[in-house]
Each structure stands twice: as structure tokens, then as C-alpha cells.
Amino acid sequence: MIKRRADVAIIGAGPAGIAAAIKAKLLGLETVLIENRDILGGIPLQCIHPGFGIHYFKEDLTGCEFIQRLIDRMYSVGVDLILNAYVHSIEFNSYIEKRVNVITPNGVYKIDTKTIIYATGARERHLFELNIFGDRPDGVYTAGEAQTLMDLYGILPGENIVIIGSGDVGLIMARRFALEGANVKAVIEIMPYPGGLIRNIVQCLRDFNIPLYLSHTVTDIIGSKRVESVKVAKVDENLRPIKSTEFEIPCDTIVIAAGLIPNIELLEKIGVAMDPKTRGPIVNEFLETSIPGIFVAGNALVINDLVDYAAEQGEIAAEGAKIYIENSGIPTKSWIKMTLGRNIRFVVPHYISGERDVILYARVQKPENNVYLSIANLKIKMYSVRPAEMVRIKIPAKTITENHYVTVPVEVIPT
């Protein structure tokens, strides 16, 4: 058994965890970064498309380029790393005493730490969560699996592809399949609007004439050894398939791109309060969870569209850890709750102090044009809001303090 002490233990060395580690180290904290793979970087390692780092590095990079730069920056500040590390459990012993139990090929680590930043990312939703029935043949992949096969190992998983779900990873893989000479027969989306960003609809589907079926669902997968076809039907307003509209698309490969779910298992085990909307923890403005001194960042907190936001959350959490250690807790008079108003699906953070500027992330429930986003007495004009595009807004502290709010309503108001 190896014993270690730290100010902050960061779990997960993807964009959020690495950005948190850099920031924590620069703030003078003794930092340990724990990663379960044998390499640093997380998901961007398999992302060969551009769209990364536009805010963080002010440059449009591919995922691999972005993460390599972040890793280089981390090495230049010097962070303690534990690779091949499986975090078995987290213990909360007191306000400033936590323990992370880690199993590695070199033995068991017990890391005694004042704070924890949890940055374990997300997992993909799979077929079984989508209520899609039928055979279970070979040829069904998640978008991330297809991405790993194609872009890390150079293996094309199939030739005639149907993609279920129009999340960004699915759209990006549609383009990759098309570029590599596969035939993408259809992208099937159950909602009446696409799940991914507009630029991906345009550059990944329209560029390659790939049909997008909105308000459609897959009702059946057919195939004995390998996928042979899928049955597709239109859905009604309750998202139930309309039998009479059913048609069949022959294909040999199905790619599931139906969104991501935060990885929160270890936090759930110690009783961290969760938000059923984001499926991640409930947090304050420093991204501290309901258990003091345990912070969360990146896709484990909320599913982000941009890597830049994940990295930003890592930095916010690191600042939180610093303040927490200096004050044995985050000092505040009271926490003000953000409440969800008209056309708001979720808001992160859930509680703010009003004592400092805060970055707020929100998603809407349905697309709308010509609206105001209203937060307390702050009104921000927006030409359009869409569920696929996370809203990120900086709220100045005085917006809240000047008006003595008890709760802060966030809503979308038509003009």
C-alpha cells in the first residue's frame, strides 16, 4: 500500500481533469491527477475532426491536436500523475479529510486529500436504453466505438450504414463514413429537431447528401449473423411509432448516436445529490457538489457541446478547491437557488452566492426564434435558441445582489 497526501486529487485525465490539474498547480495546490487508461487525454484522442479549442486556445484544432497541447502545457507546469489507476472508492472523513482508494499495477494507493475534482466524463447511451427491439446481430456499434475503430485503428466497421440519433458524434461519424467510401443510408432522429450543432448538420450531412429523418424511429433490427436491415417509422407527438408509416432500410451496420450520460457512479455511492435533468450532480458556482470539498467538471457534470466548456469547468473547480482549502469551505452568506422557468430544461450551477461573477450553462427544451433569455433582471436578446446548443452566459454579481433575490428565475421569453 502506498500513502500519498494532496491538496486536490483529480479523477480523470480528459480535457476537464487536465485543465483542472494545470489550474490547481498554478494556484499553488499540491495536485495528483489519476487516470484509468495508460495514456492521458480521454475522448479527444479519438477525435480527428476540427472544432476544438476555439475559446480555450483561440484556434480551431482537431481533438488530438487540442489535447496534445493541453498535455504539453500540463507537463510544463509539472503535475503528479498516476496512470493505469482504477479508483475503487471515495471516502469522506471530515471537511478537509477525504480519501481516494486507487488500485494500480504497482499496488494500492491511499490518497489523503483535502479536496477532490471528479472529471470522469460520460458514457454513450446504448441500444437497450432506446427501446429498440429486434435481433441482436453483429454490426451494431455506438458512435464512439465506430470512431475508435476508424480513427485510432483504421478499421471501417461496415459499408452500408444507418445512424440512430443525430447527436454531434453521430453526425461527425456520418461524415467520416462518407469520406472513407461507405454509404450512409440514413440518420434517424426521434425528435422533430436535430440533436447536433447546425454546422455539423450542414458540413456532415448536407455536404454528402445524407438523408436526415426527423420525427422517425427505428422499430426493429433485422439480421441473423450480421445486421441485414432496419425498420423505420414516423412517430406521433407522444414519440410513439405510427405502424402504417413503417418502411425498411437495408444496411449492414447500425451506429447508435443517442447522446451521453454523465459517469457519476462513485459520487452516487457516497450520496452526492443529483439533478434528474442533467443526470449529473447538483452544484454551486464553484461546481462543488452537495458533499463539501468534492467538485465536478466536464461531462461528468453536464453534457457539453464544446471541449472548451469542459476545460473551463475544470478551471472553475480548481479555483473552488483553492478557496475551499484557504477557508475550510466555500465562504458564503447564503446560497440562492436558480429556478427553471419557461422553455428551460436545465441550468448549471444550481446554486449561486451572488457574491462573485458566475458562468451559467443552460439548455432549452424546444427551438425558438426572437427571444430574451431572462436571468433575474438581466435580459439577453437571442435570435434563436436550440436544444442542441448549450447557452453559456456570464452573470455579473451585481445582477443578483442589487435586487436581493431569494431565488433566481431563468426563463426564455418571446419578444
Added chain:
Amino acid sequence: MSNNEIELICIICPIGCSIKVYKVLDNIKIEGALCPRGVNYARQEILDPKRIVMSVVKVKNGDLPVVSVKTDVPIPKKCINEIMRLTALIEVEAPIKIGQVIVKDVCGANLIATREVKKNS
């Protein structure tokens, strides 16, 4: 030449304006863009659409079997197939550094590596 109407969605910012472009001979009329950047986008898309192209290229003696590549500048859309055929044919020897030029001067761009590949030990 007949009256040509093309519909575009602007991708410059998250608003995503629906833009209509009317093309009569050499005259282009653009409607629906909320800002001048959208007008420029539409003009570029109609006259000479360009894209960054990304793929993977085979690697000899590397710790990974392929290396990811991209064009260092956007290339004309009509050249995409040419680039893709090229990436399927070539093979590079490890080690490879990020930013290393894999193919020089193709369709007005260089094909550069976007991932490090170490020599297989």
C-alpha cells in the same frame, strides 16, 4: 441559363440563418442573412465552397496502425475525393510528429499529421 435558387444554412454562428441565394447568370442575390458575415459565407459557399478534410493514413512500424491527418487550410469541396483517394494509397514510417507534413501541396494545401505516432518498440 435558368433562374437558380439555392437554400443554405449559415454556419458562422449558432443563430443559423436560413439564407436564400438567387443566381442569374453572373448575378448573385443573397437574402435572409442577419449579418454581413452571413452574406460572405453564402457568397463563398456558392462561388467556391471550401472544407478542411480529415482522414487517417497507414503507418509502418508505429505504436498505432494509422495516423490522423488534415488539410492545413480549407480545400475546394470538389477536391475532397482526390484527397481521400490519396490518403487511402499512401503509407508513412513512424515516428510521426504533430504538424509533420505528410503530403506537400495537394489541392492548394498540405496534408499534415494531427497526432503523434511513436516507433513501435
